[in-house]
Amino acid sequence: MDIHHPDLHPLFAEHMATLTQRSDAALAKAGFDHLLIPAGNLHYQFLDDRDYPFCVNPQFKHWLPVTNAPGSWLVYTPGRKPKLVFLQPADYWHVVPEAPAGYWVEHFDIIIIREAEEALAHLPKDTDRCAIIGETGSALGPVVPNNPQAVIDHLHYHRMCKTAYELAMMRVASKIGARAHRAAEAAFRNGASEFDIHMAYLASARQTEHELPYSNIICLNEHAAVLHYHSLQHAPPAHRHSFLIDAGASFHGYASDITRTHSADTGDAFQGLINDMDAMQQHLCARVRAGQDYAALHVDTHRLLGGILKQHGFIRMSAESAVEAGVTSTFFPHGLGHPIGLQVHDVAAFAADESGKSIARPDGHPYLRMTRTLEPGAVVTIEPGLYFIDMLLAKLKDDTALAREIDWQRVDAFRKFGGIRIEDDVVCTEGEPENLTRDAFAAVGQR
Structure with a gap:
C-alpha cells in the first residue's frame, strides 16, 4: 500500500x-x-x-x-x-x-x-x-x-517527539487499524470464532501477521482476562458474552495500537460498564497535554477506576481506600500505556534527559511502561482496563479484611466477560491533544 x-x-x-x-x-x-x-x-x-x-x-x-x-x-x-x-x-x-x-x-x-x-x-x-x-x-x-x-x-x-512526517504515517496506520477493527467487530456480531475474527482483521487490514506491528490479541468471553492472549480458538464458544480486541496496523514502518471491548448484548450491565470505562478513557485522553506527568496520570487512573468499581457495586469501600489498599490493582494490574511510533512500545519511556538518566516508576506500579513528562510531538497510548482475573481475585479473597469490602456475588457474575480494555493513540500538541484513533474511527464510520 x-x-x-x-x-x-x-x-x-x-x-x-x-x-x-x-x-x-x-x-x-x-x-x-x-x-x-x-x-x-x-x-x-x-x-x-x-x-x-x-x-x-x-x-x-x-x-x-x-x-x-x-x-x-x-x-x-x-x-x-x-x-x-x-x-x-x-x-x-x-x-x-x-x-x-x-x-x-x-x-x-x-x-x-x-x-x-x-x-x-x-x-x-x-x-x-x-x-x-x-x-x-x-x-x-x-x-x-x-x-x-x-x-x-x-x-x-x-525520538519521543515525532516529526510532522512521522505523524502523517501514524495517521494512515491508525486508519488501517480502525477499518480492520470494524471488520473484526462485524465478524464477532456474526458469531465468528476467535480465529475467524483474526482472519477477518487481516483481510481488512490487507496485512499479514508478520506485517502487523504486534500479534493480535483477540479474546472472546473470559479469555479477555488474559492480558496477552494469543491462543485463537478455532471453534466459536457455546455462548457469546464479550469480545476484546487489541490489534494495530503498520504503515511505512510506523505502528498503530488500538483496543476495543464489545458486549454481545448492547443493553446489558456489561455494556454499561464498558460505557463508563469509555467515558473515563476519553477523559484521560483529553489530559494528554504538554507538561502532564504521565506517571501521575496513571496513578490518577486508579482513583477514577476506584470510582467505577464503587459505582457498579464491585467494592463497598471508597475509591480512595481502594487505591490505598491496592484493590484497584487487582482489577487494573497493568500500566496506563506507553509511547508508540517506530515500535509499538517505543523507546525512552523512562528517560529524564538525553544523557540516559531515568525516572523511576511510582511505588506499587511495577508494570507502568512510561514515566516521562509529556511534551509536544509525543505520541502515547491511553489504555485503562478493568479485568476479572481469577488468580488476582483469589489473592484478594485471601485477605480477610479486604475481602469483606468486595461484593463477590457481583464479581462472580462478571467473570464470564473476562474484562475491558479501551486504547487510543494520542498526540500531545501545543494545545488540544490529537486522538489518532478516534479520528480514524470517525473516518471509517465507527466510534
Whole structure:
C-alpha cells in the first residue's frame, strides 16, 4: 500500500533535517565522525534452514520507509548527504527487494549491491570513528556494531517527539487499524470464532501477521482476562458474552495500537460498564497535554477506576481506600500505556534527559511502561482496563479484611466477560491533544 499526498515531499525533507540535526549532536557529544545503521539480517531457526520473518532495525527505518532490506546499510557523516547501501541480491529462491523509489530517494546517495560483502567498499574505513547501531548479527567483517550508549540515549530521547512526517504515517496506520477493527467487530456480531475474527482483521487490514506491528490479541468471553492472549480458538464458544480486541496496523514502518471491548448484548450491565470505562478513557485522553506527568496520570487512573468499581457495586469501600489498599490493582494490574511510533512500545519511556538518566516508576506500579513528562510531538497510548482475573481475585479473597469490602456475588457474575480494555493513540500538541484513533474511527464510520 502507498499513499499520494502533495505534502509528503516537504514533510520528509523536514524529517530528514531533524534526523541529521539530532545525529550531528549525538555524534559530537560521543566523539564519533560517522553513524552507521545496518538494516539487519535474516535469522535462521535452530537446527533448521528456515528463517524467521525479517524485522528491520528501528534505527534504520527511522531514516527511510524501507522495512524489507536485509543486508542494507545507512551511512551518515555530518555535512554530507546520507548514503544508502542497498542490497538487491541476484536470487531466484526469494523475492528480491524492489529498487528504491518514491518521495524519499532524492535525499540519499543510493548504491545498489548484489552481495552483502560488497557493502564494505562503501562503508567508512576508520571503523573506530563510527557509531554503529545494530544487532550483533549485523556485523560485516571489521564493521561490528558497538552501540555507543551516549549516541543511543541521545537519539532515543529525542525520538519521543515525532516529526510532522512521522505523524502523517501514524495517521494512515491508525486508519488501517480502525477499518480492520470494524471488520473484526462485524465478524464477532456474526458469531465468528476467535480465529475467524483474526482472519477477518487481516483481510481488512490487507496485512499479514508478520506485517502487523504486534500479534493480535483477540479474546472472546473470559479469555479477555488474559492480558496477552494469543491462543485463537478455532471453534466459536457455546455462548457469546464479550469480545476484546487489541490489534494495530503498520504503515511505512510506523505502528498503530488500538483496543476495543464489545458486549454481545448492547443493553446489558456489561455494556454499561464498558460505557463508563469509555467515558473515563476519553477523559484521560483529553489530559494528554504538554507538561502532564504521565506517571501521575496513571496513578490518577486508579482513583477514577476506584470510582467505577464503587459505582457498579464491585467494592463497598471508597475509591480512595481502594487505591490505598491496592484493590484497584487487582482489577487494573497493568500500566496506563506507553509511547508508540517506530515500535509499538517505543523507546525512552523512562528517560529524564538525553544523557540516559531515568525516572523511576511510582511505588506499587511495577508494570507502568512510561514515566516521562509529556511534551509536544509525543505520541502515547491511553489504555485503562478493568479485568476479572481469577488468580488476582483469589489473592484478594485471601485477605480477610479486604475481602469483606468486595461484593463477590457481583464479581462472580462478571467473570464470564473476562474484562475491558479501551486504547487510543494520542498526540500531545501545543494545545488540544490529537486522538489518532478516534479520528480514524470517525473516518471509517465507527466510534
